[in-house]
Amino acid sequence: MRADVWGPTCCSFDIIETDRRLSTVKEGDWILYPECGAYSLCLSTNFNGFSPPKVLYLTSAENWQNVSRNLQRVRSEGADVPEKILSKI
Numbered sequence: 462m463r464a465d466v467w468g469p470t471c472c473s474f475d476i477i478e479t480d481r482r483l484s485t486v487k488e489g490d491w492i493l494y495p496e497c498g499a500y501s502l503c504l505s506t507n508f509n510g511f512s513p514p515k516v517l518y519l520t521s522a523e524n525w526q527n528v529s530r531n532l533q534r535v536r537s538e539g540a541d542v543p544e545k546i547l548s549k550i
Contacts, residue, residue, distance in 0.1 A: 466492065470508050
């Protein structure tokens, strides 16, 4: 099946993709966009009572360990890294 993929609002810029080949999907199914781009979130709107979208960040274990190690290092060098951030690592 081919379809246009739209966000939830009726704003003209809320189109995500046109003529996308999709397998059978139903309302509530997730469609993954691994590299959506910089403007996808900043163009979100509260128009018509909609909240900004929930964002889930995914990374490899190796990248997460690098981030953790670097945050702990810069904190030990005096950078203000809040404890609540370090507690999630």
